[in-house]
Amino acid sequence: MSTSARFDRGHTDDLISFLTASPSPYHAVANAAERLEKAGFRQLRETDAWDGSAGGRFVLRGGAIVAWFVPEGADPHTPFRIVGAHTDSPNLRVKPLPDTGSYGWRQIAVEIYGGTLLNTWLDRDLGLAGRITLRDGSHRLVNVDRALLRVPQLAVHLDRSVNTDGLKLDRQRHMQPIWGLGDPQEGDLIRFVAQEAGVDAADITGWDLMPHAIEPPSYLGRDRELLAGPRMDNLLSVHAGTAALAAVATSAAAEPLPYIPVLAAFDHEENGSQSDTGADGPLLGNVLERSVLARGGTYEDRARAFAGTVCLSSDTGHAVHPNYSDRHDPTHHPRANGGPILKVNVNMRYATDGSGRAVFAAACEKAGVPWQSFVSNNSMPCGTTIGPITAARHGIQTVDIGVAILSMHSARELCGADDPYLLANALVAFLEG
Numbered sequence: 051m052s053t054s055a056r057f058d059r060g061h062t063d064d065l066i067s068f069l070t071a072s073p074s075p076y077h078a079v080a081n082a083a084e085r086l087e088k089a090g091f092r093q094l095r096e097t098d099a100w101d102g103s104a105g106g107r108f109v110l111r112g113g114a115i116v117a118w119f120v121p122e123g124a125d126p127h128t129p130f131r132i133v134g135a136h137t138d139s140p141n142l143r144v145k146p147l148p149d150t151g152s153y154g155w156r157q158i159a160v161e162i163y164g165g166t167l168l169n170t171w172l173d174r175d176l177g178l179a180g181r182i183t184l185r186d187g188s189h190r191l192v193n194v195d196r197a198l199l200r201v202p203q204l205a206v207h208l209d210r211s212v213n214t215d216g217l218k219l220d221r222q223r224h225m226q227p228i229w230g231l232g233d234p235q236e237g238d239l240i241r242f243v244a245q246e247a248g249v250d251a252a253d254i255t256g257w258d259l260m261p262h263a264i265e266p267p268s269y270l271g272r273d274r275e276l277l278a279g280p281r282m283d284n285l286l287s288v289h290a291g292t293a294a295l296a297a298v299a300t301s302a303a304a305e306p307l308p309y310i311p312v313l314a315a316f317d318h319e320e321n322g323s324q325s326d327t328g329a330d331g332p333l334l335g336n337v338l339e340r341s342v343l344a345r346g347g348t349y350e351d352r353a354r355a356f357a358g359t360v361c362l363s364s365d366t367g368h369a370v371h372p373n374y375s376d377r378h379d380p381t382h383h384p385r386a387n388g389g390p391i392l393k394v395n396v397n398m399r400y401a402t403d404g405s406g407r408a409v410f411a412a413a414c415e416k417a418g419v420p421w422q423s424f425v426s427n428n429s430m431p432c433g434t435t436i437g438p439i440t441a442a443r444h445g446i447q448t449v450d451i452g453v454a455i456l457s458m459h460s461a462r463e464l465c466g467a468d469d470p471y472l473l474a475n476a477l478v479a480f481l482e483g
Contacts, residue, residue, distance in 0.1 A: 056478050060471075062277060062471055065286065065289050065290075066268075068285065068289045073193055073195070074113070075114075075137035075317045076181045078137045078281075079112075079113055079315065080110075082315065083108055085292050085293070086295070089106065089296035089299055090300070091119075091299070092105070094109055100341070102126075102341075102344035104122045104124065106119040106120075108313075111326065111327050113317035113327055114137065114327035114328075115137075117295055118310055118338075119295065120310055121307040122302075122303075124345065126342050126345045127358075129309050129310070130310045130311075130446075131309040131310070131311050131481050132312040132313075132359065132360070132361035132440075133290075133311075133314070133480070133481065134334075134361050134362065134436050135313075135363075135436075136284045136288075136315065136320070136365065137315050139280070139320065140283075140459045141260050142162060142163065142225065143162075144158060144180075144261075145161055149236055154232065156230040156232055158199060160227065160261070163320065165459055166459050168219045168224075170457075170460040170462065172203040173200065173201070175265070176201075176227060176262060176264065177195045177197070178193075178259055178262070179195070179262050180260050181259075182254050182259075183256035185253045185255050186253075192247050194246050199229045199261050200229075201226070201228070240254055240257065262280065263461045265280075270464070274467065276467055277467045278462055278464050280461060280462055282366060282455060283458055283459065284366055286366060287453070288315045290473045291315065293474050297478050298481045307481075308483045312338070314334045314361075314440075316331075319365075319436055335444050356445060359444075359446040359447065360406075360446070360448070360480075361440050361447070362409075362410065362413075362449050363436050363440060364390075364451050365436070365437075366453055367454050367455070368458060369384050369454035369455055377430065379428070382424055382425045385454065386455075386456075386465060386466030386469065387466030387468040387469055387472075388466070389414070389476075390419065390421050390451050390452065390472060390473045391421065391451060391452055393437075393452060394424065395425065395432045400435060401441045402437070405447065406447060409447075409480070410451055414479070417475040417478065421476070422454065424454065435452075437450040
């Protein structure tokens, strides 16, 4: 590999730690921020005045983080190199009135977030994580990382057709987790969460809570060549982008950077990105523009910087499934440990074009990383990412890439154990320019 190859299987070991410590988007950005701070980055508040000095900075907002590194001598019109990703995963989210139940069972009322595979949440030991908002407006992270909840499946004796006609789940009636015995008591869950967080329940005025599978990620396979774990869509990319940005910033003194490297990890991709922390919101544009202005730039400098900017939108994609190969394009079969994938859709569900392909190919070549192409079967609808949104909202060239996985949107997904560090090495080469 070239000098851009910074990561090996130890990166995947670290991904396991990152996934385990990040049961919610709020935990994910807190963990990314901690890693960046160790690399010399410092947090900026959006309400403060910013300066244009060199160095690494990041902004946190809810479940989103935007981080960037200004090299010494960067001009106001210096373009950006952006790694885009998202911090949210399809799951269950606690409702405003969470305490429910019947027939002697205490349950938690949940909504379905994103396009989750509902059956993968059945008969699985679940914890509870997220953030609470206190009366003074501050936030506190919460992580009950033990067996607390369970969504029990109906016994086969009471649904004799389940193995012939398929499992049919009603999103309202069948997905409410059990967490105890007795009659539901109003305020019971929040009192429990307050005790776990070490605060007074009366001080909790808001919450963003979600169950999570407590089974830790693990290597799988005869030769441990696979990795199984939760939330790889898309914390795998958040972790790789964080590691790549930290590595590039650390070596910037020895390798002058022609671009300003950026990590933009958004929330709410799984339900359309339309929020103040989503890719369809103003967060990224505001941060980039303020960076230009803080370095003495004008609107003309902003326009020049954006015109030369490229974003790699990194999200998971579909590896060819051996049991359902007919669902894939007959000539495009991304494989586990085959390297990152370039995602193409001519109807712009992905933002990649031929020029973007060349940028990605050059980064992979520089890093000595193999790569693959993904395109959907013409007879099936194609998913989408933050890529087209980022391109259209900010007018910057965007390329959709990622890692090929199986079991996408399951409570537990599967990828090749080498692909996370191959992606990270490609991202380093891209950010270096």
